[in-house]
Amino acid sequence: MPVREQKVKMDDSTEERIKAAARIVFTKKGYQATKVRDIAAEADINLSLVNYYFRSKEKLFQHVMGEVIDKLFATITQVLNNEQLSVQQQVEQLADHYIDMLLKNPDFPLFMVNEIFAGSDELLKDNRKNAIFESHFFKQLAALQKEGKMHIHPIQLMLNLIGFVVMPFLARPLLERNKVVKSNQFVAMMEERRKLVPMWIKGMLK
CATH class of the missing domain: 1.10.357 (Tetracycline Repressor; domain 2)
Structure with missing residues (x-):
């Protein structure tokens, strides 16, 4: 499989993990109480990756x-x-x-x-x-x-x-x-x- 195609699939997987984690944390804690680090912890990924894909909690929530x-x-x-x-x-x-x-x-x-x-x-x-x-x-x-x-x-x-x-x-x-x-x-x-x-x-x- 070409390297580029592998990267796209990995990126798609990471993005979906972040969104799935965000849905769980937003539902559990509510928007105001949720921190980006909570979502990163739920997704078991580095905090910087959440910011890389969605820039802010507000953008991810939207x-x-x-x-x-x-x-x-x-x-x-x-x-x-x-x-x-x-x-x-x-x-x-x-x-x-x-x-x-x-x-x-x-x-x-x-x-x-x-x-x-x-x-x-x-x-x-x-x-x-x-x-x-x-x-x-x-x-x-x-x-x-x-x-x-x-x-x-x-x-x-x-x-x-x-x-x-x-x-x-x-x-x-x-x-x-x-x-x-x-x-x-x-x-x-x-x-x-x-x-x-x-x-x-x-x-x-x-």
Whole structure:
């Protein structure tokens, strides 16, 4: 095998090790408490290699969260455009997917808020906007509004759905620091929320 090809494969492997380690440490410690040396230790590599590949903790965090966004949109797009599902079934599946993703990536809401207020359109770049606002699900909601079966704008319902799921994760650090809830209690609350969110959304469709 040519030397150059060997080097590329080694580089790819090192980069993947760093990203895998970063996902573990960010999830365990949170973005603020994580140090680059923690990620290097988890990946069992030299600290300078992390800086060489990603330059900073912020850049690495953005890269890892970018992959989370890609996976999330790939999943929810299938739900949003599944014409075999009713609106209520789609809401149930969307709530499930969002909660699963946020339990695995608890710092994602922080990333999302920072990106929005920094003026970034990362969350709706490429075809993501159309994937949501031109989806079968969104058209179903628009039809319900036109028929008088839903008295709020479809965007209101979408914002409520996202807010019901995301807001608890934004509040989680404050709640846990002040011992309002423990970590295992929060997870149990979110498991309960899988059933509650679709019930709340259903009430808006009457």
